[in-house]
Amino acid sequence: MGEAAATTLASVVVLGTGFAMAGYVYHKSYKHLQLKKIQNAFEPGDPVLELAAFAKEVPPPEDEDRWITRDEQSRIDRIIDGTERGHYFLLMGEKGCGKSSMLLEAMRQTNGNDCAMFEAHSDPEIFRARLGKALDYEYHEDYIGGYFSERGPRESTALLDIERAMNKLEKVALKHRDGVGKPLIVIVNQAHLIRDDDAGRNLLELLQQRAEQWAAANLVTMIFNTDDYWVYERFKLLATRMEVISITDLPKSQAISALQRYRWRYFNERVPRKDLEEVYNRIGGRLNFLNRVAKSENMLDTCDEIKEIEKTWFLNQCWILGSGMDDDVMDQQKWASAAMVLVQALVDKEKEMERTFDPKTGHILPSFPMHKAQEVMTRSDFIRELDRLNLFTITSNAEVRASSIPMWRAFKEICELPGFRQFLEDTLDRISDIESLGRTRELVAKDLVLGGKYEISRGSGRDAKVEIALRQKEEDDEKDDKK
Numbered sequence: 001m002g003e004a005a006a007t008t009l010a011s012v013v014v015l016g017t018g019f020a021m022a023g024y025v026y027h028k029s030y031k032h033l034q035l036k037k038i039q040n041a042f043e044p045g046d047p048v049l050e051l052a053a054f055a056k057e058v059p060p061p062e063d064e065d066r067w068i069t070r071d072e073q074s075r076i077d078r079i080i081d082g083t084e085r086g087h088y089f090l091l092m093g094e095k096g097c098g099k100s101s102m103l104l105e106a107m108r109q110t111n112g113n114d115c116a117m118f119e120a121h122s123d124p125e126i127f128r129a130r131l132g133k134a135l136d137y138e139y140h141e142d143y144i145g146g147y148f149s150e151r152g153p154r155e156s157t158a159l160l161d162i163e164r165a166m167n168k169l170e171k172v173a174l175k176h177r178d179g180v181g182k183p184l185i186v187i188v189n190q191a192h193l194i195r196d197d198d199a200g201r202n203l204l205e206l207l208q209q210r211a212e213q214w215a216a217a218n219l220v221t222m223i224f225n226t227d228d229y230w231v232y233e234r235f236k237l238l239a240t241r242m243e244v245i246s247i248t249d250l251p252k253s254q255a256i257s258a259l260q261r262y263r264w265r266y267f268n269e270r271v272p273r274k275d276l277e278e279v280y281n282r283i284g285g286r287l288n289f290l291n292r293v294a295k296s297e298n299m300l301d302t303c304d305e306i307k308e309i310e311k312t313w314f315l316n317q318c319w320i321l322g323s324g325m326d327d328d329v330m331d332q333q334k335w336a337s338a339a340m341v342l343v344q345a346l347v348d349k350e351k352e353m354e355r356t357f358d359p360k361t362g363h364i365l366p367s368f369p370m371h372k373a374q375e376v377m378t379r380s381d382f383i384r385e386l387d388r389l390n391l392f393t394i395t396s397n398a399e400v401r402a403s404s405i406p407m408w409r410a411f412k413e414i415c416e417l418p419g420f421r422q423f424l425e426d427t428l429d430r431i432s433d434i435e436s437l438g439r440t441r442e443l444v445a446k447d448l449v450l451g452g453k454y455e456i457s458r459g460s461g462r463d464a465k466v467e468i469a470l471r472q473k474e475e476d477d478e479k480d481d482k483k
Contacts, residue, residue, distance in 0.1 A: 035172055038169060073105065081109070086215055088221060091103075092227075092244060092247065094227060094249070095288070096287060100225060103117065114185055115185040117189060118187070124162075124203055135165055169220065204231070204235070205238070207224075208242075212238070212241055228394075246397075249284050249362070252285065260276060263294045265294075266295050271299075284362065284363050284405030286404055306406045307406040310404065310410050314411075320427040323429065330431060334379070342392070346366050346367070349366040368401075453470075
């Protein structure tokens, strides 16, 4: 019995020790493998770059002459290759200006070395998944320790998982800085898609805190690409190492050159200078519009079609209903009428400008400082939503203007409609009347029989109360008879 007990005890000790050693070795090797996978995510030849480059039509290396080199491209190249460091960057500009294409072009020149890029999303869970895909990080979801009654990895929130991914990335960045001497690059594309609510603001705060710390230590350079001004406002609260790079439409010479190249690429056609200038006068230097026009058979018709699309989009969002509108739609009409008032003010301001076109830079759109635009609208809470819908644009200098040249042409056409000013005035009057009715209280007097009266009096003094007494006619007659 003693021999059997000793044998059993020895077997249990050996098995327990073996399992403990195997578990310890697996745990250590798993953590090492995680760091190795994140390190491999920053190696050259990232397939995400190839997919994104194909979608954005970034040219391959042998097709350099088809790429439109912008003035900001050289600086973005220095940021992506790690030459410019010590800051994190916010790229701001209207949709379709070519911000993402410039980032992808800079990544292509380095073959994606030391760089990872992913698209933001309004849902933190999807943001978490996309970040994990970019970093090749599984958030411990493939860890077999969960089979042994340990706490599951998805019992935490998406924000906590993102923080864990950042911790792992920081360890990899420390080794990379010691070995290579350059920071890693993480690009958050379309950061404006993060929802402007508590969860979205918490996510932006987490990302900005990491960006500040990593920029100070030259570990990771984070780049945020956004179309909306509210992201800049959130970052401005805590920013000390942030730099803003404003991306605008191409100037006239570059826009015409880009259109000529696009036209030659798609149709092998040399377009006369006069036609190119006419296209630019109608759509400006927005790369997205230029590419769309260059692909069409009739460029001028496509320019008008783009303008009509922008006009329809604006009218669907902001059209006013006049003096006959129902009071149930007053909240939406407040928003729409405020937008129309701003449109009218911008159109009127153009008449006061000395010039609206520069031979070198191109169109000069009328604009208001953001605080002045809020004063014109008499509301301060509408302008950011209008910017989010790409109806207006708030630039990095807090200037409010039309979102594009086609949208500006649509603004002028709307203001030139017969009777528009009076129609807008009737809408504003109707809104004022409805608000006045909402503030008015009706007092109904009862119990007045045979000429009875209410006597309302108030005593002297600041805290005196108003007293209301009922006086019937019968009481007055009895008093007269007694006299």
